[in-house]
Amino acid sequence: MKVFYDLHMHSCLSPCGDMDMTPNNIVGMSTLLGLNLIALTDHNTCQNCPAVEELGRANGICVLSGMELTTSEEIHVVCLFPSSEKALNFESFVADHRMKIKNKPEIYGEQAILNSQDEKTGEIEELLILATDISIMDIKEICDRYGGIAFPAHINRDSYSVLSVLGEIPAECGFTAAEISQSGNEEKLKDSHPILKKMHIIRDSDSHYLENMRDAGPYFELDILTGENVINYLKNPKK
Numbered sequence: 126m127k128v129f130y131d132l133h134m135h136s137c138l139s140p141c142g143d144m145d146m147t148p149n150n151i152v153g154m155s156t157l158l159g160l161n162l163i164a165l166t167d168h169n170t171c172q173n174c175p176a177v178e179e180l181g182r183a184n185g186i187c188v189l190s191g192m193e194l195t196t197s198e199e200i201h202v203v204c205l206f207p208s209s210e211k212a213l214n215f216e217s218f219v220a221d222h223r224m225k226i227k228n229k230p231e232i233y234g235e236q237a238i239l240n241s242q243d244e245k246t247g248e249i250e251e252l253l254i255l256a257t258d259i260s261i262m263d264i265k266e267i268c269d270r271y272g273g274i275a276f277p278a279h280i281n282r283d284s285y286s287v288l289s290v291l292g293e294i295p296a297e298c299g300f301t302a303a304e305i306s307q308s309g310n311e312e313k314l315k316d317s318h319p320i321l322k323k324m325h326i327i328r329d330s331d332s333h334y335l336e337n338m339r340d341a342g343p344y345f346e347l348d349i350l351t352g353e354n355v356i357n358y359l360k361n362p363k364k
């Protein structure tokens with residue numbers, strides 16, 4: 126089956142995510158857009174994933190749970206797990222590696238945790254957009270340990286991307302997938318970085334606002350759509 130996906134989007138828990146990016150609005154908009162598979166990837170946290178997972182289940186959308194981790198090199202990496210339970214286990218590891226600097230909501234924006242009724246149940250006090258002390262060299266192995274996958278985010282962008290910081294995707298990172306943002310030129314990137322030819326290329330919206338969410342376009346072919354199957358598919362290098 127064709128699986129129309131968007132594996133990178135932010136909720137109101139990301140300080141830069143719009144307050145309209147609630148679990149219900151994200152799942153509702155995904156349904157309208159014809160997506161079968163979505164992932165919630167707030168900065169350095171997974172705490173809105175349980176609500177989105179529950180709503181996805183009720184609406185026939187497969188939901189992966191994860192985060193957009195900022196590595197110690199200030200590179201964004203998307204980390205995805207087949208369930209919110211596994212993602213939250215991973216977050217308990219990440220929480221010890223975040224900087225303990227408090228958010229200033231009036232400057233950076235609110236960081237709201239919501240339940241599946243879009244009711245606020247809490248907020249995260251630490252500012253989530255800062256770098257962790259986890260290196261890009263280690264992140265794949267750490268995600269493996271928690272049953273997930275990691276891939277570098279928006280590699281074609283001029284900031285917070287592996288190419289803008291390191292100039293290459295080191296083979297030692299062990300990535301089997303990479304994300305190119307919507308404006309990126311896949312063929313040009315593959316010519317300059319042949320390592321990408323063996324990777325799954327993922328095109329995500331990185332939505333922070335409902336109006337940035339994207340119509341169904343890019344897809345994978347999978348026999349059966351489950352979170353585990355998606356993770357396994359992305360973990361195996363492209364043939």
Ligand SMILES: [Zn+2]
Nearest residue numbers: 193201278285
């Ligand atoms: Zn990013």
Ligand SMILES: [Zn+2]
Nearest residue numbers: 133135193331
């Ligand atoms: Zn993002």
